[in-house]
Amino acid sequence: MARETPTDESISNVDATRQRLLEAAEEIFAEKGFEAATTREICERAGVRNIGAINYHFQGKERLYAEAVRFAMSTCVCGAPFPEWPAGTSSRQKLRDFVRVMMARILEVPRPSAMHLMNREMTRIAPSEVTANAVRENIKPMADLLTQILAGLLPDLPFEKRVLIGFSVIGQCLYYRQNRVVGEVLFGRDVTRNYNAEFLAEHIADFTLAAVGKLADD
Known part of the structure; x- marks a missing residue:
């Protein structure tokens, strides 16, 4: 008997089932962890x-868990794109833009379960x-970009110190989420209701630039 050729509809149904399983797994693993789920x-x-x-x-x-974690992390780091800076853009401006994008991504994750599992x-x-x-796969490209920005901002600082500053920048972003x-x-809530991505990004960038002695250069 000849094997039936899969139709576009059957392939679509398979893909839809896989996606539903992946989204459900993200939710359950986020709630209970791998062992209890x-x-x-x-x-x-x-x-x-x-x-x-x-x-x-x-x-x-096990493979489902790995795919769910990958799915969750990719969701958390996608969203607002980093700008394509023209030549001559200052490292200070790049840091401000980087923080702005990070805060938009962190505060606007479309699925809470993605952030919880991450x-x-x-x-x-x-x-x-x-x-x-x-x-x-998902976080290293952003870390590399921030490392490059800090190298331009603080070229005389040892690499290890720039790494710590990078952690401090990301730590501030994550704190507010x-x-x-x-x-x-x-x-x-009267105080915190105005803590949107733009407001927090400006504060974090100002705080960081002041801490490394670069705020006055703006």
Whole structure:
């Protein structure tokens, strides 16, 4: 009997099932972690009756987890693009633009589960291979860009010091995403409601440039 050629519709259905499983896995893994999550509840969340669908699409729970982490991290770092700076753009302006894009990406993640799963992985005591691969693919390009900007801004500073400053920049960005509730409880929503991406980016850039003695050069 001749094998049937897959139709565009059948391929589309397969892709849709895989995507639903991936999105459901991101949510369940973000809520419970790898060990506590079950393939059955992932299928139920995805509306997929056949529990064997995970093996078919992902060759098992471990591969599904790796793909879910990769999916979550790629979601968190996409969004607003970094500008293509014309020649002669100052390193100070590039840093301001970098922070502005980072804050837009961090505060406007389309799926909360993506940020939750990314945070779960990033706060491990030791990185798993899953995390390491996702970081290399999704986060390293941004780290390289920030490293280049800081090299232009602080060319005489040792590389190790510039790395620490880079961590401080990103740490400030993440703080305002991860501690919204803390800020509201401490100071009230009347204070924090204006903490949008543009407002926070300007503050973080000013604070960083002042800390490294470059604010007055603006």
